[in-house]
Amino acid sequence: MVANSIEYVLGIDGGGTKCHARLENLAGEVLAECITGPANPAQDTAEALASITQAMHALPVQAGLPPRMLQQTRAVLGLAGISVPAYAAIVRQWTLPVSNVTFTTDLHIACAGAHGTDTGAIIITGTGSSAFVTTSQGPRILGGHGFPLGDKASGAWLGWRALSYTLETLDALHPPSGLSQAICQQAGTSDAAQLVAQSLHLRSAGYAAFAPLVFAQAQLGDHNARDILAEGGDYLRQLAAQIATHKPARFSLIGGLAKPWLPWLPSDLTTQLSAPLGSPVEGAVALARGDIFEPTPGKLQHV
Amino acid sequence: MVANSIEYVLGIDGGGTKCHARLENLAGEVLAECITGPANPAQDTAEALASITQAMHALPVQAGLPPRMLQQTRAVLGLAGISVPAYAAIVRQWTLPVSNVTFTTDLHIACAGAHGTDTGAIIITGTGSSAFVTTSQGPRILGGHGFPLGDKASGAWLGWRALSYTLETLDALHPPSGLSQAICQQAGTSDAAQLVAQSLHLRSAGYAAFAPLVFAQAQLGDHNARDILAEGGDYLRQLAAQIATHKPARFSLIGGLAKPWLPWLPSDLTTQLSAPLGSPVEGAVALARGDIFEPTPGKLQHV
Numbered sequence: 001m002v003a004n005s006i007e008y009v010l011g012i013d014g015g016g017t018k019c020h021a022r023l024e025n026l027a028g029e030v031l032a033e034c035i036t037g038p039a040n041p042a043q044d045t046a047e048a049l050a051s052i053t054q055a056m057h058a059l060p061v062q063a064g065l066p067p068r069m070l071q072q073t074r075a076v077l078g079l080a081g082i083s084v085p086a087y088a089a090i091v092r093q094w095t096l097p098v099s100n101v102t103f104t105t106d107l108h109i110a111c112a113g114a115h116g117t118d119t120g121a122i123i124i125t126g127t128g129s130s131a132f133v134t135t136s137q138g139p140r141i142l143g144g145h146g147f148p149l150g151d152k153a154s155g156a157w158l159g160w161r162a163l164s165y166t167l168e169t170l171d172a173l174h175p176p177s178g179l180s181q182a183i184c185q186q187a188g189t190s191d192a193a194q195l196v197a198q199s200l201h202l203r204s205a206g207y208a209a210f211a212p213l214v215f216a217q218a219q220l221g222d223h224n225a226r227d228i229l230a231e232g233g234d235y236l237r238q239l240a241a242q243i244a245t246h247k248p249a250r251f252s253l254i255g256g257l258a259k260p261w262l263p264w265l266p267s268d269l270t271t272q273l274s275a276p277l278g279s280p281v282e283g284a285v286a287l288a289r290g291d292i293f294e295p296t297p298g299k300l301q302h303v
Numbered sequence: 304m305v306a307n308s309i310e311y312v313l314g315i316d317g318g319g320t321k322c323h324a325r326l327e328n329l330a331g332e333v334l335a336e337c338i339t340g341p342a343n344p345a346q347d348t349a350e351a352l353a354s355i356t357q358a359m360h361a362l363p364v365q366a367g368l369p370p371r372m373l374q375q376t377r378a379v380l381g382l383a384g385i386s387v388p389a390y391a392a393i394v395r396q397w398t399l400p401v402s403n404v405t406f407t408t409d410l411h412i413a414c415a416g417a418h419g420t421d422t423g424a425i426i427i428t429g430t431g432s433s434a435f436v437t438t439s440q441g442p443r444i445l446g447g448h449g450f451p452l453g454d455k456a457s458g459a460w461l462g463w464r465a466l467s468y469t470l471e472t473l474d475a476l477h478p479p480s481g482l483s484q485a486i487c488q489q490a491g492t493s494d495a496a497q498l499v500a501q502s503l504h505l506r507s508a509g510y511a512a513f514a515p516l517v518f519a520q521a522q523l524g525d526h527n528a529r530d531i532l533a534e535g536g537d538y539l540r541q542l543a544a545q546i547a548t549h550k551p552a553r554f555s556l557i558g559g560l561a562k563p564w565l566p567w568l569p570s571d572l573t574t575q576l577s578a579p580l581g582s583p584v585e586g587a588v589a590l591a592r593g594d595i596f597e598p599t600p601g602k603l604q605h606v
Binding site for chain 1: 386387388389445446448449451452453463466467470471474475476477495496499500502503538541542545
């Protein structure tokens, strides 16, 4: 039996809230794109596999191609959580319908997407936060230790800071402000015990739902919101300073909160930034196509 | 059938780590004292009931009295978590072996123990943190919203701050210090991924295990440890300022971290403090004996 030749490339950006998948032919034409459920193996391995499999089956249907085309498809999966070796070991056991699969981190594909190469550096701030930089010793991940230990300046951190400050306001430790009022309005209560009961079992995404209020209130001049942004901005500046020691060719700020953060960051950080060239899922597809120079052999984990 | 007359009083201080119980006769002689397992109904209702029942059965045995003495015993149980109405409703359904049971919060018995009256005010800092003050409208609880939303300046908060700072140090965002080295030594690793993996599922008590290192390193002059204590001390100062508006007759700082905190608090706080007269379990016993003037009828929830 002869191995099928590769005719298609498939990229997956798998995170804690969704799985973003994209199918292209070797000429770079987009044939299909879809979004399925959560795909962070460190949160729920079975759910991640289900979301990824569902996406892989949906793409040929959407492209009007027979399912067997997956046997001529090379896939790169950039998944949150697999920088933890235990989860990387689990995903390598998965049986997937494509002929050729490579696993890497969501940070690696994001860097590839942002720069059209997997050298360079990125800071991601969305529900979580982290940074990725290619050093002379290979790729290095900074931050991203998960909320509440890390993920400072992320949506989860911003929302948590705003809720915690609001509870102090309800304890009369600070006078009420635009921020505490906005938080109470979104939560639908200004009773401390009720706010605690609602928030007790929040995970990162639940906290992050309050993050937009911090930016909006800072814009309106609220000093408490501005203090929170100053503290988070200082952390992003520290991350950028550490990244700068590796002299990346390009450096981008990406993720769902990149745009809201920009006006609140110190200019010595923002002047270093380049606009991202593409999305993480585009980075995954480019890595699958082999467009991207691979400076550190063995970094991608082939199965 | 005639109701048994009350001959004995029993106090229970039920918290997230242990259940402390004490039996006295009406003359105030201590007949027995014991400690059983966790007794916070908001954490685990069945476990709390088991710990409390176990303590109630152990006390007569220890005192050399027949089990039926419990039918002549009035008990006051001060339990963590029952300021949340849902948990107060659950514990009122419990069947306990004593003839007369009253439930109240752990803060109420602590205040009664510290001041020999349940007026006055306390700040507790142990694994968690909170404050209790008797106001003209009745008792008021401040803080204590649970980690990570609240419980600032508690052991959980101190340990978490130290771990979070240590991870930033391992990311090279700060130079290593006495504090980060002490944390790595206690954790048995200086690898960020390993430290995260160990800490991912920590609950309050797990974080609090690192709190003593913060005091020890501050004592040795470590600026990072001192910055953490300054921030926590500022929160305790804010709590005290809010309490002071109610002009309590006495004000005490209690809990496992009260003594380590003292040298690090601003003098405008420490000059307000009175030494606690007794422990929370002594407060519960005194409330059961009826020694304590009850300024706000209906505050105790009789079953």
